[in-house]
Amino acid sequence: MSSYKASLEAAARFLKQHQHFLVVNHVNPDGDATGSLLAMGWLLRQLDKQVTLVNEGKTPAKFMFLPGADDILNASERAEHPTYGTIITCDCADFARVGEVAAWFTQERELLNIDHHPTNDLFGTVNLVRTDAAATAEIIFDLVKHMGLPLGKELATCLYTGLLTDTGGFRYSNTTPYVMEAASELLAHRVEPAAIAERVLESITKAHVSLLQRSLQTLELTDNDKAAYLTVTLTDLIETGANNEDTEGLVNYGRNIEGVEVGVLFKEVADGKVKVSFRSRSEVDVAAIAKSFGGGGHVRAAGCTVSGTIVEVKKAVSQKVSAALRECGNE
Amino acid sequence: MSSYKASLEAAARFLKQHQHFLVVNHVNPDGDATGSLLAMGWLLRQLDKQVTLVNEGKTPAKFMFLPGADDILNASERAEHPTYGTIITCDCADFARVGEVAAWFTQERELLNIDHHPTNDLFGTVNLVRTDAAATAEIIFDLVKHMGLPLGKELATCLYTGLLTDTGGFRYSNTTPYVMEAASELLAHRVEPAAIAERVLESITKAHVSLLQRSLQTLELTDNDKAAYLTVTLTDLIETGANNEDTEGLVNYGRNIEGVEVGVLFKEVADGKVKVSFRSRSEVDVAAIAKSFGGGGHVRAAGCTVSGTIVEVKKAVSQKVSAALRECGNE
Structure with missing residues (x-):
């Protein structure tokens, strides 16, 4: 047996x-x-x-x-x-x-x-x-x-x-x-x-749709359109009445764009911190990036919470993402 | 046999x-x-x-x-x-x-x-x-x-x-x-x-994401949030460089919102016409509505093309949708 x-x-x-x-x-x-x-x-x-x-x-x-x-x-x-x-x-x-x-x-x-x-x-x-x-x-x-x-x-x-x-x-x-x-x-x-x-x-909530609309306005494609960045501010969360469930899946919109390898969502949380979610398509190990900021996860889906403003955190994270894309020959 | x-x-x-x-x-x-x-x-x-x-x-x-x-x-x-x-x-x-x-x-x-x-x-x-x-x-x-x-x-x-x-x-x-x-x-x-x-x-295209962002800005919920209307203008299509494939699935965003029974997308096409796509969740026969405008389809997914401006077509269509919702007791 x-x-x-x-x-x-x-x-x-x-x-x-x-x-x-x-x-x-x-x-x-x-x-x-x-x-x-x-x-x-x-x-x-x-x-x-x-x-x-x-x-x-x-x-x-x-x-x-x-x-x-x-x-x-x-x-x-x-x-x-x-x-x-x-x-x-x-x-x-x-x-x-x-x-x-x-x-x-x-x-x-x-x-x-x-x-x-x-x-x-x-x-x-x-x-x-x-x-x-x-x-x-x-x-x-x-x-x-x-x-x-x-x-x-x-x-x-x-x-x-x-x-x-x-x-x-x-x-x-x-x-x-x-x-x-x-x-x-x-x-x-x-x-x-x-x-x-x-x-x-x-099923999606009204708050999710409102958040989606706002965050898509922030879409930024960098590294020859291999990286996609989306942002959600505390103001967005408050004005749309969104909870944590309502932000689920937003990060995928970046990653799912044709040609994009890494999608990242920056979500402002309390106490001057930013929650960062990563998704990758087939090459970049986003768990390693998240880990370098004290987070973790899987090779294709990971996350971390970093102190700083969205602008500061985005700068630090995007440097690591660019480096990872270069390593994979995605310069 | x-x-x-x-x-x-x-x-x-x-x-x-x-x-x-x-x-x-x-x-x-x-x-x-x-x-x-x-x-x-x-x-x-x-x-x-x-x-x-x-x-x-x-x-x-x-x-x-x-x-x-x-x-x-x-x-x-x-x-x-x-x-x-x-x-x-x-x-x-x-x-x-x-x-x-x-x-x-x-x-x-x-x-x-x-x-x-x-x-x-x-x-x-x-x-x-x-x-x-x-x-x-x-x-x-x-x-x-x-x-x-x-x-x-x-x-x-x-x-x-x-x-x-x-x-x-x-x-x-x-x-x-x-x-x-x-x-x-x-x-x-x-x-x-x-x-x-x-x-x-x-996979989604950049043009799809741009169109999605624009059309979500037009989201209108009526009939006690049982109907969701989205709009895409010719200008949207031209400015985002979108083709027909890029508009696929937009209508679902309306229908998928919790509590919504009917989602409708109005897409401006050439020659003063509007293409209307319908999706329903479980009760309204949208094929019947589309048919009343010379279109057709399935009970839960249908479409038609109607002459007029978006405002005119939306007015005519929304009257039929409201009536259908009333018939199903969704007033």
């Missing part, structure tokens, strides 16, 4: 052995965290188990259409709460990712850790971790198959949403043949791909 | 019987038209056939990365050309869709018509048409399987691109379990999903 198969078996045993579960996902949950959490709820109810779903904060509005989303408790709203001895964490690379929900766990807890992050440190009593899975939802799909459980529309919808969001709408390189095979089987259970994509990928 | 299976068999016979093929797709080819055309080229070369690929015009730049795209002839550039007696049309709902390439056909031609449009009028000698296929590429995938041919990386890449684009990046309701099953099998042949998605779905 492969070690992954053994961990599926151990996870199945964990679910059968216990009766009441607290299921938690990570702070600031994304589509996979939310979809996985809800999928575990549907799976456990099929086994006639009692289940409590909780997140440290509020589930983002765009995921509230998911079946069962209304039942997710918001820990930050509850001064008083019971404690639980049987825990399942979904999509959490380490224990700290559950945030303040940790206070809901008893000392002698048993914990099933279901996750796909390469950095997962196996903090569970039982660890169901496959780091080449595109999403935690993919692993829960495996678990459903392993246990021979039926896929209902609700469970399939939650899992599909996890796959869809963690593959960037089936656009990232983690879109494997197996992801598509799983998506195919999930769709066969009356999942509505268009309705889900519209809600989780295509 | 089902009639579809019979038509696959007839198509296979057509390919085996002849030696030299002219393969053509429709004017202004999209990703499915281009992917299908190229896929037929790879398929025929596997059978040791001679093949000439042609389009009425130029293949759009964003599809030029597809393997074999350099070999597609541009009919508009050739005053002199041979004529062909064995024709394959890809993704053409009727004969007129081949455009001026019709002049390349002999009178006594034999024609294999491969298409998925519900309006296909079966104009071929042999018709391989399945109207519930998401893409013509899906039908060519069936043909490859039916004939027991191998899927190489090149053929798989062309077919995947057709599936990807005609399902709107697997976001439309035509994203069936079978589409995902085919995508899974294609990906197993070294197709690079991220590179393809980036090129065909995410």
Whole structure:
């Protein structure tokens, strides 16, 4: 038996052995965290188990259409709460990712850790971790198959949403043949791909549109149009009533312009600081640039927060970007 | 044998019987038209056939990365050309869709018509048409399987691109379990999903970004924020150097705003006319509105061209949109 198969078996045993579960996902949950959490709820109810779903904060509005989303408790709203001895964490690379929900766990807890992050440190009593899975939802799909459980529309919808969001709408390189095979089987259970994509990928807020319009006015192409810079000021954020979610994706507009290799967004935050987001197309290692400013991330998507005015930070960052482009022969 | 299976068999016979093929797709080819055309080229070369690929015009730049795209002839550039007696049309709902390439056909031609449009009028000698296929590429995938041919990386890449684009990046309701099953099998042949998605779905031009910025400044929300109107003037088009492709997708920005049911783009064209594009989310039949102005389309995506100034056309159109929203209880 492969070690992954053994961990599926151990996870199945964990679910059968216990009766009441607290299921938690990570702070600031994304589509996979939310979809996985809800999928575990549907799976456990099929086994006639009692289940409590909780997140440290509020589930983002765009995921509230998911079946069962209304039942997710918001820990930050509850001064008083019971404690639980049987825990399942979904999509959490380490224990700290559950945030303040940790206070809901008893000392002698048993914990099933279901996750796909390469950095997962196996903090569970039982660890169901496959780091080449595109999403935690993919692993829960495996678990459903392993246990021979039926896929209902609700469970399939939650899992599909996890796959869809963690593959960037089936656009990232983690879109494997197996992801598509799983998506195919999930769709066969009356999942509505268009309705889900519209809600989780295509919906934009009025504030986002206003910010987009303002930031596009600041577009600057440099280094023979290989670098694209966009800016969002505190004034923009205040006047458009935008929150952090509303700025998501802005940086891609620069990177997506034909011929551009590096897209950068400068966002003014409080205390004389600027948050810098980087995206690259195929050559420049933006994680290295972000790291040189105390940040980090992936080779194609990274970020850092730098003290200074936008003008100052932009000058420092653009020098590093130009140097990186020169190194790649993109002078 | 089902009639579809019979038509696959007839198509296979057509390919085996002849030696030299002219393969053509429709004017202004999209990703499915281009992917299908190229896929037929790879398929025929596997059978040791001679093949000439042609389009009425130029293949759009964003599809030029597809393997074999350099070999597609541009009919508009050739005053002199041979004529062909064995024709394959890809993704053409009727004969007129081949455009001026019709002049390349002999009178006594034999024609294999491969298409998925519900309006296909079966104009071929042999018709391989399945109207519930998401893409013509899906039908060519069936043909490859039916004939027991191998899927190489090149053929798989062309077919995947057709599936990807005609399902709107697997976001439309035509994203069936079978589409995902085919995508899974294609990906197993070294197709690079991220590179393809980036090129065909995410690339934007500088002119598009400039137009987007200008048109977002014109955003108007009416009918309790259920309708979103965007405008592009001739001046915008001239000053940004934009072509028709650059305006693609602008209308979606209005429709995608949370709570909006109908998005409309007014684009000033020559001769005192305005091109109107409609998108709706889930309730309003925009095809009916477009039809009332002499246009047409689908329930959720339609268009028309109306004489008058932008102000005049907007007034007339917005009255119909308001009425349609009232009918759906969206007053």
